[in-house]
Amino acid sequence: MKKQNKSFRKVLRILHRDLGYIFIGLTIIYGISGIILNLKDTEKDPAYKEIRFEGQLEINLTPEEIHAIWEHEFENVVDLNRVVPVNNQYRLFLIGGLGSYHPGTGNISFVVYKKRPVVKFMNDIHLNSGKRFTWLGNIYGVIFIFFALSGAIMLKGKKGFAKRGWWLISIGILIPVVWYILSL
Numbered sequence: 689m690k691k692q693n694k695s696f697r698k699v700l701r702i703l704h705r706d707l708g709y710i711f712i713g714l715t716i717i718y719g720i721s722g723i724i725l726n727l728k729d730t731e732k733d734p735a736y737k738e739i740r741f742e743g744q745l746e747i748n749l750t751p752e753e754i755h756a757i758w759e760h761e762f763e764n765v766v767d768l769n770r771v772v773p774v775n776n777q778y779r780l781f782l783i784g785g786l787g788s789y790h791p792g793t794g795n796i797s798f799v800v801y802k803k804r805p806v807v808k809f810m811n812d813i814h815l816n817s818g819k820r821f822t823w824l825g826n827i828y829g830v831i832f833i834f835f836a837l838s839g840a841i842m843l844k845g846k847k848g849f850a851k852r853g854w855w856l857i858s859i860g861i862l863i864p865v866v867w868y869i870l871s872l
Contacts, residue, residue, distance in 0.1 A: 697841075697842055697844070700838045700841070700842050701842055703834075703838065704834075704835060704838045704839060704842065707831055707834070707835070708835065711828065711831055714813075714824075714828060717810050717813055717814070718813070718814055718828075720810055721807070721810035721811050721813070721814035721815075722814060724807060724810070724811070725811065725814065725815075733801075733811075734804075734807055734811070735803065735804055735807045735808035735811045735812075736801040736802065736803055736804065736808075737801070737802045737803075737804055738799060738800075738801055739765065739766075739785075739799070739800045739801075739802060740797075740798075740799050741762075741765070741787075741796075741797060741798050741799075741800075742795070742796070742797040743795075743796050743797075744794050744795060744796070745757060745789065745794045745795075745796050746794055747791060747792065747793065747794040748791045748792075749789065749791060749794075751771035751772075751773070751778060754768070754771050754778065754780070754789060755768060755771065765800065766782045766783055766784060766785060766798070766800045767782065767783040768780060768781075768782055769781045769782060769783055771789070776790070776791070776792065777789060777790045777791070778790075778791065780796075780798055782798060782800055784800050784801050784802065785798055785799050785800030785801055786798065786799060787799065840853050840857065
């Protein structure tokens, strides 16, 4: 029985180690994107960079003239899709943004949102955008449960589960429970 128990613990250590190495990358992605999402201070999506512009053009330009100027001045920033007259101004419909031009003053302003590809990728996985990563999240959850349980019973002796481990597990459960109660 003792040899079988030793063999079981050895298999647990090997699985724990190897799966741990495999899931390091995913853990880093989840960790970084979790920090980014937790630290965002507004409703802005951290996966997009906001580019704002305010400037001055000639007064009383037509939509065609705005298109012509756009090709020379702003083409490298963002593509202009349409110019639509609305009341006393023109709405500028941009690829990834919106803007306005006031013919009476010549004031132009626009906001464009550009993807931050790496952050977008990490957040899509973390938030399961479009439900594309459900299977990955489920596998990750099962592996984390395995890590917790195998880690708890892998060691024996005075630092093992029976002597010290259950106290530490209890503390690990109490921390979020107390935090939740205090934050109500």
